[in-house]
Amino acid sequence: MTFAWIGSARAQSYGADLGFLSLPVETVTVTISNPRAEQAYNDKVTDGFRKYLAVYPGDYFSPNAAEFAIAKVRRNPEIANVTYTYALGRAGGLDVSFTITLATRGNSSFEGRGFLITNNKAELPVLYDKDGTYVRAKLEALSLTYANNNAWFGQPDQMLAGNPLVQGKPAGKGYSQWVEGFLHYGIYGITPVNDNFYVYGGLSSISSGSKGQELFTDQTRGYTFFEDAYAGFITGKTDEKGNRLSFNFSAGRQKFQLANAFLIANTAANGWDRAALQANARWAADMLVLAQLRYNSTKFEAFYVEPDELPVINTNTGLAGVNIEARPISGMMTGASYVTALKGDYAYYGPDGQVIGTRDGLNVYDLRATYTPNPPNAPGPFFGIEGAIQNHRDFDMFATAGYAELGYSFIDKTWSPSISYRLGYFSGDDPDTETYERWDPLLSGGNGEQWVQGSSMFKVVQDSNVIAQRIQGRFRPLPTVEVVPQLWAFTAPSLDNLGGNPALSFLDSHNYGYEANITVKWFPNPNWYVHGMLAYTVPGEAVQDALDHKADDWFAAMLFVRYSL
Structure with a gap:
């Protein structure tokens, strides 16, 4: 059985935004x-x-x-x-x-x-x-440097006690820095069987390495293994009125993101012997079986995914589900998902530290909607809302999560600014009830504007037993440059935090802390992408109490350059 806090450590890497591959289409x-x-x-x-x-x-x-x-x-x-x-x-x-x-x-x-x-x-x-x-070849190279001052709030002995990702000396009090990178290379192709039936596939590998004082280790590492290895087919037809019906089926090692990454995005783990912790080199699941049926703008998909987890913290997870998305009016997207865990050793803990069950048997029900101005490049308000519940086939569980976001885009003004406020909620367990209420984060994550909530605080808190408030801006000083500042406040719904970081298992305060960060993205052309980030994280009373009031402010800086063909 895998301890819950170890399972959550799997996703402690920063979800690096690797350029166009992880951006939603606007127009x-x-x-x-x-x-x-x-x-x-x-x-x-x-x-x-x-x-x-x-x-x-x-x-x-x-x-x-x-x-x-x-x-x-x-x-x-x-x-x-x-x-x-x-x-x-x-x-x-x-x-x-x-x-x-x-x-x-x-x-x-x-x-x-x-x-x-x-x-x-x-x-x-x-x-x-x-x-x-x-048929095309793939070549992608990324080089990254990351620095911290007072990583883990300067108290790695307590924050990383018993963490199996630690090898040698972890980062901690004072300044530390490391470099890492990866090379992703492969071949992808598609060919027709007839006018309405095509087969396709992809095969690739990643070579990654890290050197210096990383968050969990000071050991130099290198690793090479397959990334994508999948095959599939697509078929469809267009009727006399121009309506398009298509069916796409694929299976094998490949990346999968469910909707906006609220439930599933990080289908592979990085770091440890695989290196490239912050670059998030690997995304392909061990196995993904995906069937997608699309009728014009309406999409239905069914999937089964087994994430490629680190052997040292393998939760043996297998998730199956269905998802439907529709666009009832211009500018609006609505969706619904159901996910169930067919297997999984990720453990759930009661208020006395006893294991009350595992992920195997979990059910998740999700509803969501978003709206953006129409046309997309017009100024105006935008919003998003999502709600989900979790229950279990084997014991009494009722966990809840959701978010609401409201913003306004002033894209007709200088620097095309926009500003938004998002309130995200992931329930914790109430020790005074027989029902288990702590939210299981599954494979949530993506990048720093999705569900990696806070560049440094995410490594500590994850997406469980947390209320995260975010104020986010966007500015375009140049057509190829985007600046994204964020302000965060993190609080705990429950003082019972068993299943999270062991140092924060029992909280004396609801206040986790605060973070201010800023990201700068530069897209000089489709082949090159430069990404820089600064983050300053202040521990709240809950963290200070847990660390005997010795917690220091945590500063982090990151820069990477990516080239792709």
Whole structure:
């Protein structure tokens, strides 16, 4: 059986935002470079392409999926070519622009491209692109440096007591720094079986390393292992009215995020012998079986996921679930999910420290909705709301979690500012009731603007028995630069914190502490991404009491540079 606090330590790495791969789509623009005189025909082509592509605002962008869709569209003899570009959107997401080149009256001029066809190195990473078959290489490199002053509030002996991630000397009082990086390399492709049925797959590996005084260790480490290793198929059709129905099935090692990362995002663990703790090099689950059915903008999916956990803290988790998302009106997304744990050794503790059950048998029910201004690049209010409950098949459990966010975008003003307030709630256990109420965070996380709540405080508190208040701003001083400041306040709903950090098992105060951080992102072009972060975390009375009033303020700084083909 795996202790609950050890299981939560699995996700203590900062969810690094690796550029465009983790940004939601804000706008999708489709234009024709050589339109015909008949506007009705042009509209039919662009509308049909939008439905075939099946990328909508709020979706998370996938370059591979976009390239695969383009390869399929090129089989249409009326379309000679499709290209796309993407740039940072005004609200922190991604603006994607597709350009269609029409063929000359039914004769496609696209004769293929890619290094294996033309022997032209300038066409890399595309290896082969012809007749609907598309094969590309992947190369992604990241170098990161991270520094702390008074990590773990300067008290690592108490904050990390018994933590199996500790190897050698952990960071603590005073200044510490380390460097880490990774290289991700592989090959991905798709090919048609017929006009309506395609098979695809991907295979890649990651080599990672760390050197210096990291949060848990001062040992130099390196590690290489498979990342993606999956295969799947996609099929679909478009009716006479232009409605698009598609079905996508895949299985194997691959990344999976459920909706906005509230329940599932960190499907792989980093750090320990794998290194690259803060870079979050690995995302692919040990096994993901995913079936997605989409009708225009409505999506239904069923999944089974086993996260790739560290052997030293393996909770043996297997989650199955269903999810549905719809867009009833322009600008609004609604969704509902059900997740159940088919297995899992993550332990739940009663008020006397006794194990009352494990994750195996957990049920989760989730409802959510978001609204953004329409059109997306217009000023106006935006909001999000989500609520979820957890119960268990084997014992009396009723845990709750949710959030509400309200903000306003002034994107027509200088620097396109926006500001928002978010209140997040994850229940703790009430020791005076027979019902178990502590929220199980599952695989929640993502990046620092999703559910990594506080750059440093997240490593201590996680997303359980916490009320997190966030004020967040966004500023665009340059088209390729975004600045995101955040102010946080963290409190505990319950003074019984068994299942969290052992040093904070029993609290004398509800006040965990405060954090101010700022992130700067620079996207000079689609290949390069630079990300910097500063965070200052102040321990509250609950932490000070637990650490004999010896807790120091924690300062952290991080910078990474990423290159990808």
